[in-house]
Every structure is written in structure tokens, then in C-alpha cells.
Amino acid sequence: MHLIVNGYNLRGYPVGIANVVINFINSISKYDDVKITVAAFKDIPSCITERIVNRDNISIKKIGFKNPFLWLFFSFVHFVNFHKADLLWSPTPIVPFFIRKNIRRLVTVHDFVSRDFRDTMTRAGRLVSALVEPRAIKSADFLWCVSDYTCERLKNYYPRRRSENIITGSAPDLFFKKAEQNKASRNFLSSIKISKDYILFVGSLEPRKNLKFLLEIFAELKREKDLSLVVVGARKWGKTDIKDIINSDGFPKDDVIFTDFVSEDELRILYNNALCYVSTSLNEGFGLPQAEAMKCECPVVSPYNSAMIEVVDGAGVTVKEWDKGVWVNSVLSAIKNRNEIIKKQNERIKNYSWDKVAQKVYNVLKENLE
Structure with missing residues (x-):
């Protein structure tokens, strides 16, 4: 089972979505029959790469433009279309146009701020969400929501979609634990x-x-x-x-x-x-x-x-x-x-x-x- 991972969020500090990507890769790579290819920026920071476990079935390919927009809609699309894999995983509902239709997709949904709290987003953020989020969710072969609450919101907003069953779950980073003061x-x-x-x-x-x-x-x-x-x-x-x-x-x-x-x-x-x-x-x-x-x-x-x-x-x-x-x-x-x-x-x-x-x-x- 070969997964290509959209590394769009691996551009800065390992927080938020980047942490989700890191933790999921580290956990699912424990399965011997899983191969993971992370498509990432050329300047992916060491604070992220150092947290991804060193396993033979994980590879990081630093590709294309350094500009995030150009990278996502050009470099990443080209990489996915010409790199054989069983599945594309997008850690957010952003799947760029022109990805080949025969490539199966797993899309993770974290919330519906784009619908419920639109005024808290930037104008650019609202535009990108409006253009790509509905299409990404409706066309996904597999959907993964981070909570039961988000899952119910998705069912309400997108009753018609390709993926009938929705995976749910998320977790804090393993790094967080009880520690004595020193x-x-x-x-x-x-x-x-x-x-x-x-x-x-x-x-x-x-x-x-x-x-x-x-x-x-x-x-x-x-x-x-x-x-x-x-x-x-x-x-x-x-x-x-x-x-x-x-x-x-x-x-x-x-x-x-x-x-x-x-x-x-x-x-x-x-x-x-x-x-x-x-x-x-x-x-x-x-x-x-x-x-x-x-x-x-x-x-x-x-x-x-x-x-x-x-x-x-x-x-x-x-x-x-x-x-x-x-x-x-x-x-x-x-x-x-x-x-x-x-x-x-x-x-x-x-x-x-x-x-x-x-x-x-x-x-x-x-x-x-x-």
C-alpha cells in the first residue's frame, strides 16, 4: 500500500496540521506493507524532518517551487500525476485541480470554520476554501474527520458525496506527558x-x-x-x-x-x-x-x-x-x-x-x- 502525502503544511514550525501529518506518518508507517512518500517543499525545516521517524518505508521528496501557491497547484500536481501510488492523502480539504481522476484520495477534515466562522478567515483563505473544499470533500474516496462532532457537521453539509463511511479520530502529540519540574x-x-x-x-x-x-x-x-x-x-x-x-x-x-x-x-x-x-x-x-x-x-x-x-x-x-x-x-x-x-x-x-x-x-x- 503506497501513500503519497501532501506536504503543503510542512513549511514552518511543527504545530497544528503539521503535527497531524508527522504523528500519522509515524504511526501508520509501523505497518510493514505501507510505503509513504511525502511530497514536500525544498526548504522543509529540520525541526519537522527530525521528528519524522527514520524508517525504510518513509521517503521525503523535496520538490518544485518554493512559493506555496505555485508548489501546491503546479509542482505537487505534476508529482502526484506521474508518481505511481495507491492513494493520495491530503491532511486538509485542499486537493488541487488537475489531479488525475483515477488517483484515489483520502481527505482529512478538521473543522468547518470556512462555513460556520467565515469572518474569522482571511479573504484569501475564504476564497481558497470556497474553490477547493467542497470539491475535495465530495470527490474523496475516503474521508477522515478528527472528531464525531466534525463528522456530523460533514454529513449535514455534504449529504451527497462519494465516500459513505467516515473514519473519525485524532490525538495529542506523544511528546506531551506529565513531567516533574526541574x-x-x-x-x-x-x-x-x-x-x-x-x-x-x-x-x-x-x-x-x-x-x-x-x-x-x-x-x-x-x-x-x-x-x-x-x-x-x-x-x-x-x-x-x-x-x-x-x-x-x-x-x-x-x-x-x-x-x-x-x-x-x-x-x-x-x-x-x-x-x-x-x-x-x-x-x-x-x-x-x-x-x-x-x-x-x-x-x-x-x-x-x-x-x-x-x-x-x-x-x-x-x-x-x-x-x-x-x-x-x-x-x-x-x-x-x-x-x-x-x-x-x-x-x-x-x-x-x-x-x-x-x-x-x-x-x-x-x-x-x-
Whole structure:
């Protein structure tokens, strides 16, 4: 079974979709009858290649243009059409035009931000999604959704499609786990000015993540407990009202720490040392930071919506309303009941492993490609 992997997302840091690609390749390559060819950019960074396991059945072909658009719609198309394989795997619903129709396709769907939260996307992003997403999903021979929630959304939006059965599943990186504090972790926390207990948020500034609400409840939470809020990945405020909130009269500005990009080592330290992880997101296709926090034995507080229900509810704390007082009490409860929550989360997170995901995909492909 020979798979060509669309390496479009392997251009920068190993985060987001790039992590999905890396982990899936590492897990499905454990099957002896699987051969994987990754079509990637000529300048694919070493921080990605170093994380892909060294197995004889994995090869990385650095091809074509360095411009992402030209690479995807010209170099990649040419490579796929003239490179014999059983299947093309696209880790996102982007399958460029002019791929030969006889080449079978596996397409992974992470969410439907392009439909449900169009205003959070760039104009270019909306255009690309409108042009390629429907066609990629409808014509896919195999579909893989990262959660049951995303699967149901797909069925609703695309009742007519080639692939009747949908594979579901995703998982946090194996790298995330419980680790004891040491000198290196203490030095890192000190370097970003963390000097007291803190709650953690990981994500972008797009409106869907609802960081504004988290900042508002943090101001009230500070009246109950002396702690900090650490926000990872949202340093550049851009065109939002976040800066206005931070600089408003009476806001505990000195206790909110914004970081730039952090490495996996540093993110694991932050998860491991946080009192709890708090998300106020309006929608998640899976809830990867929640799963990562669970792996690091960090209690999770999330809204009762989207895929966060299946990942968090019954293990961490889910909040069903948007009352600030209820959220403050929920965070305080999670901190107080850390040990009990961690035990439940440790059981829940066992359901999420890349080996289990790879086995699901492998079984479907094995049955249908031979």
C-alpha cells in the first residue's frame, strides 16, 4: 500500500496540521506493507524532518517551487500525476485541480470554520476554501474527520458525496506527558516572568477563540485568587479590542503574560505547571490544546460546545452558560479539585492515541485498496 502525502503544511514550525501529518506518518508507517512518500517543499525545516521517524518505508521528496501557491497547484500536481501510488492523502480539504481522476484520495477534515466562522478567515483563505473544499470533500474516496462532532457537521453539509463511511479520530502529540519540574523548567518560567501560580490559554486571537471573554473573567477571578494568566500564541494583537481590554482602568495588566511562539519543550512545561487550562472557545473541531493539557495532568475548563463536549465533558470541567460568575466558580472549582479531575482525565485521554487512529485508517484502506 503506497501513500503519497501532501506536504503543503510542512513549511514552518511543527504545530497544528503539521503535527497531524508527522504523528500519522509515524504511526501508520509501523505497518510493514505501507510505503509513504511525502511530497514536500525544498526548504522543509529540520525541526519537522527530525521528528519524522527514520524508517525504510518513509521517503521525503523535496520538490518544485518554493512559493506555496505555485508548489501546491503546479509542482505537487505534476508529482502526484506521474508518481505511481495507491492513494493520495491530503491532511486538509485542499486537493488541487488537475489531479488525475483515477488517483484515489483520502481527505482529512478538521473543522468547518470556512462555513460556520467565515469572518474569522482571511479573504484569501475564504476564497481558497470556497474553490477547493467542497470539491475535495465530495470527490474523496475516503474521508477522515478528527472528531464525531466534525463528522456530523460533514454529513449535514455534504449529504451527497462519494465516500459513505467516515473514519473519525485524532490525538495529542506523544511528546506531551506529565513531567516533574526541574532546573530547566524553572529557568524557562522565570525567563517569561512567571513568578506565581497561573492559568493557561493556548490559541490564536481569532474571534472564535473568544479570548476577550477569558480576559473579562480573569479580571473577576483575580478578586478571588492571586494568580496570573499566561496566553500562548497570541502575542500580536492585530485588529482586535484585546489591547483596549488589557489597558483599561483597573484591569490586572501586570498579571497577564503573552508569549510568542514557544517550542514543544516549553509548551509542555507550561501545561505541567499550570493550575488549570482554560478555553472559552466558541467552537473547536477537536480540542487539541485540551487533549494536550490532559496528557500533562493539567485540569481543563472548557465550554460545553462542539467537539470539546466529547473530549472534556465528564473528565474535565465543561461550562454550559456564559455567565462570568459561573465561569469564575468553575475555574476555582477545577483548581480546588485538581487531583480528582486529573484522575478522570487520565482515563479519558487513553481513548486518544495516534496508534489507534492509524489502525482505523489502515483497516479501512487495507479493506478497500486491495
